[in-house]
Amino acid sequence: MQSMTNRLLLAVLLCAGCAPAATGGASEDSVVKTAAAAPSGPGLDLSGKRGTPLQSFQLKDVRGVPYRVSKHLGKDVIMISFWATWCGPCKQELAAMSPVYDELAGQGFAYLAISTDGPETLSEVRSYVGSYGYAFPVLLDSKSTVLDKFHPTGTLPFYLLVNRNGEIVEQHQGFSTGDETKLRAKVLSLLGEGS
Amino acid sequence: MNRFPRIWMWLVLALMVPASSAEAIELNWGALGDGGLAITDSLQIRYLETNFNSSDDDDGVLTVLNKLNLVGTAGGFSLGFRVDSAHYFFEQCVDESACLFQDYVNPEFNSEHLLPEKLHFGWEGSLGTGSLAVKAGDFYTSFGRGMTLNIRKVDELGLDTSLQGGRVHLQNDHLTFEAVAGRTNIQNVAPIDNRYLEDPDDVIVGIETLVGGDGIELGVRGVHVEYADATVLGHEESATIAGGSLNIPDIAGMFAVYVEGALSASHDYDPQADSAPFSNVPGKAFYGALNGFFGAFNLLLEGKHYRQFQISPRDNTLRTVGIVYNAPPTLERYDQLVSSTSDTSGARLRLDYYVRASGTRVYANGLYQAFATGGNDPLGDKGKRAAHVYLGFRQTFGRDVSVELSGGWRDERVSEPLQPGKSLLRHLWHLETDVNVKLGNEQALNVKAEHRTECKPSLSSKDEDCGLLDSEASGHRFHRSLITATYAVQSVLRTSVLYGYTNEQPRAVPTDHFGVQFDWDFMAGSTLRAFGGSLPGGFICAGGTCVDVPPSSSYRLEIVSRF
Numbered sequence: 001m002q003s004m005t006n007r008l009l010l011a012v013l014l015c016a017g018c019a020p021a022a023t024g025g026a027s028e029d030s031v032v033k034t035a036a037a038a039p040s041g042p043g044l045d046l047s048g049k050r051g052t053p054l055q056s057f058q059l060k061d062v063r064g065v066p067y068r069v070s071k072h073l074g075k076d077v078i079m080i081s082f083w084a085t086w087c088g089p090c091k092q093e094l095a096a097m098s099p100v101y102d103e104l105a106g107q108g109f110a111y112l113a114i115s116t117d118g119p120e121t122l123s124e125v126r127s128y129v130g131s132y133g134y135a136f137p138v139l140l141d142s143k144s145t146v147l148d149k150f151h152p153t154g155t156l157p158f159y160l161l162v163n164r165n166g167e168i169v170e171q172h173q174g175f176s177t178g179d180e181t182k183l184r185a186k187v188l189s190l191l192g193e194g195s
Numbered sequence: 196m197n198r199f200p201r202i203w204m205w206l207v208l209a210l211m212v213p214a215s216s217a218e219a220i221e222l223n224w225g226a227l228g229d230g231g232l233a234i235t236d237s238l239q240i241r242y243l244e245t246n247f248n249s250s251d252d253d254d255g256v257l258t259v260l261n262k263l264n265l266v267g268t269a270g271g272f273s274l275g276f277r278v279d280s281a282h283y284f285f286e287q288c289v290d291e292s293a294c295l296f297q298d299y300v301n302p303e304f305n306s307e308h309l310l311p312e313k314l315h316f317g318w319e320g321s322l323g324t325g326s327l328a329v330k331a332g333d334f335y336t337s338f339g340r341g342m343t344l345n346i347r348k349v350d351e352l353g354l355d356t357s358l359q360g361g362r363v364h365l366q367n368d369h370l371t372f373e374a375v376a377g378r379t380n381i382q383n384v385a386p387i388d389n390r391y392l393e394d395p396d397d398v399i400v401g402i403e404t405l406v407g408g409d410g411i412e413l414g415v416r417g418v419h420v421e422y423a424d425a426t427v428l429g430h431e432e433s434a435t436i437a438g439g440s441l442n443i444p445d446i447a448g449m450f451a452v453y454v455e456g457a458l459s460a461s462h463d464y465d466p467q468a469d470s471a472p473f474s475n476v477p478g479k480a481f482y483g484a485l486n487g488f489f490g491a492f493n494l495l496l497e498g499k500h501y502r503q504f505q506i507s508p509r510d511n512t513l514r515t516v517g518i519v520y521n522a523p524p525t526l527e528r529y530d531q532l533v534s535s536t537s538d539t540s541g542a543r544l545r546l547d548y549y550v551r552a553s554g555t556r557v558y559a560n561g562l563y564q565a566f567a568t569g570g571n572d573p574l575g576d577k578g579k580r581a582a583h584v585y586l587g588f589r590q591t592f593g594r595d596v597s598v599e600l601s602g603g604w605r606d607e608r609v610s611e612p613l614q615p616g617k618s619l620l621r622h623l624w625h626l627e628t629d630v631n632v633k634l635g636n637e638q639a640l641n642v643k644a645e646h647r648t649e650c651k652p653s654l655s656s657k658d659e660d661c662g663l664l665d666s667e668a669s670g671h672r673f674h675r676s677l678i679t680a681t682y683a684v685q686s687v688l689r690t691s692v693l694y695g696y697t698n699e700q701p702r703a704v705p706t707d708h709f710g711v712q713f714d715w716d717f718m719a720g721s722t723l724r725a726f727g728g729s730l731p732g733g734f735i736c737a738g739g740t741c742v743d744v745p746p747s748s749s750y751r752l753e754i755v756s757r758f
Contacts, residue, residue, distance in 0.1 A: 051231075052230070052231030052232075052233065052268070053230065053231065053268075055268050055271075055273070055319070057319075058326055058366065062444070063444045063445050064407070064410070064412060064442060064444035064445070066366070066367075066368055088629055088643070092597070092631060095591070095597075096594070099594070118337070118341060118345070118347065118349065118522065119337060119339070119340040119341025119342070119345055119522055119523070119524055120341070120522060120524055120525060122340060122524075123340075123453070123484045123486065123495055123497060123524065124495065124545070126451065126486055126488070126493075127486055127488075127493040127494070127495045127545065127547050128493075128547065130488045130493050130547075131491055131492070131493045131547040131548065131549040131556065132549055132556075133490075133491070133549070133551065142337060142341075143335050143336055143337050143347055144335055144347050144348050145334070145335055148335065148348070149266070149273070150233075151235075152235050152264040152266070152277065153235060153237055153262075153264075153755060154348050154355075155755075168231075170719050170720075171719065171720040171757065172716070172719060172720060173716075173720065173722060173755070174689075174714070174716070174722070176639045176641070176681075176683035176689065177595070177597070177631040177632065177633045177639040177641070177683075178633040178634075178636065178637070178638070178639045178683075180594075181636060
C-alpha cells in the first residue's frame, strides 16, 4: 500500500507538470466586442482561455421534457449553475443571474440552472422558479449524477463556464452578492471571443 | 507518529499543485480523442479540543483527512476513482493499543490509513434519438421520489452513499429504463465526527421503467435488498419493494400532478428460533403532490401515508448517522426534526406569491400529520400529532439589497394522554433572517440569524413554563440562536464571525459560542478555509433522517484544490 501511495502521488505531480500547456493565455486575437459596458479587472477576461471539453449530458426540465446540453455545445457560451431550494446562496445566484440571462440570451448565452434537490424537496423546485418567472431552463438532477461528474465534493452553489468551443474555462464554488457583475463581464468576454 | 511524513506530502500536494494550475487538465487520449483529467483534492486538518461531553478520552483528537478524486474523460468514456486517507492522533493516548481505536477507528484501517473509496468506469453515447449510459463501479441512483430507492449523496448531512456494482441507463423521449445491482458503499469516515464506519455491504438490485408521451409518464419499479449485517446475528434478512407512479407535469400550463405508491415486505429468518423462524412484515407507502401555477401565485399540496416503510442498514450506528436506502418525501422543512418516516400520515399546503414590480416574495406553509414510533399505528392510541405553520417574505431593493424574514410555530401532542389535559409533547417557535447587501463593486455583506425556543421532553430537568407534558417525561425549555456575519471581498475572500447561544441541557456545557472562519478562493475552483471556535451543535435533518451534531470547540483547516 505504501508503494501504491507513492505511485499515486507521483502520477498526480506528473499531471501537474502538464498544467502550463493546459492553462493557455489570453489570446491577442480575441476581440471583446460587447465588453465596453463590462467592468475590467484581473480574471474578468476569459477570452482565449482553453479548457477541458464539456461532456454532453441530458436531463429533464421541470416540465418533464428532456433537455440536451449538446444543442449549445460549440455554439453558445454556457453557464451551468448547480443549486437547491434549501441553499440560500444558490437562490441568490439564480435571482442575480436572471437579468444577465434576459440581457444576453439573444447574443448566444445559455444559462442552465440544474437543481440537485433530492426526493425530499423536489416538489418545491417548480413552485419556486415558477413564482419568480425565470426564463432560463431549470433542469433536474435529483440523483446528483451530473453534479458528481463535475464537482465531486458536492458543495453548493457551484457553477461552470463553458466557451463557444465547448470547453470548461472556469468553475467556481460559492456565491456572494455582487458576483453577478463579474460573471456578466466574463460572459461578455467569452461571447466576444467567438463572434 | 511515523505517519507524519506522508501527511506533509498530502499538504504539499494540496498547496503546491493548484498553484501551478487551477483548471482541469486537457489531454489527448490518442484514438479516444480529446478529453480531460479533473483532479479534486480535499484536505481537512481538524483538531477537536472538546465536544463538551462527560468523557475526556475523546477530546484532544487531531484528524487529518484527505479525499483525492480523479476523473478522466475521453469521448463518451470516463474513468474515475477516489482515495480517502485518514490519520488520527489522540492527545490523551499514552499507549496506542489502549486508545479508543476500537471505538473511533477500525484497527486495520488505522494501520493502512488508505481507503480506496470509489472506483467507476462508464460510457455514455447516443442510441437512436436517445442515450445509453453504462457504468461499472460506484454510482448514485434514486427511483421516483426516492420511495423505493434512494442511494445518493446527501450534502445537507454530509453523507455519501453509493452502490458499487453496475448500472444500465437508457433514455429517449418516451422511455427511460434503469437497472442497477451492487453492494452499498458508504463514505467510511463519518462527516460529523470523523469516526470510521464499516461498509454495510448490503446487496441491492433494482429496475425502474418510465414510459411517457403526450405529457403523461407512467413508472414501475422494483427493488430487492439482501442484508449482510443480519448474518452477524445469525439471521437472514431481506426486503422487497415494488411500486408505481403517475406523473403529469403539465396540465393546461396550470397544474402538475405526481402520485406514487409502493408495497414492501421485510423478511426475517431466525434459525435459532424455536417456533416461527420466519417473519414477514408488510409495509406500504402512498404519496401525492399537486402543483398549481397561476403566474406569480404558486400552490403546492402534498399528502403521504406510510406504514412500516423504511429500508435501512441493520447496523444501528449507521442509522444513527442517517443512512437509509429509501427516502419517501416527509413534507417537512429541510431543517425540521422528523420523528418518523416509516409510520406517518399527513398533508401540507404551501403557497408562494411573487410581486415582480416590488420585488416582494411571500410564502406560507402549513403541515398536519400523525406519526408513531416502534411500529405503532399513528392513527391509533399510541399515535402522535404534529402541526407546523411557518410564514416568510423576501424583499429585494434594486439589485444591491435583499432581506428575507421567516418564522413559524410547531406543536406536537400525544393522541391519548395518560393524564387528562397533558397531551402536549413538544412545541417550539422559530425565527430566521437573511440579509444581503452589496457594498460597491467589490464587497458584500451577509448577515444570517436563526433562533428557536423549544420545549421538549427531558428526564433530567423540568421547567414549569413549558406547560408540559405527557406524563412520561418532564419538560425542558431551551433557547438556541446562531448569528453569522460574512464580509466578502471581490468574491474571493470571505470572513465570517459567528455567535451561537444555547442552554439546551444536558448536552451543551457553555451557553455562548464564538467562531471565526476565513474562506479564500486562492485559485479558480480552489478554496482554503480556516475555522476556529466553538459551535452549539444541534440537529441537522434531511430526507427524513436527522443527525445530532454535538457541540464542539475545534480548529479546522480545509483546502479544496481543483486542477
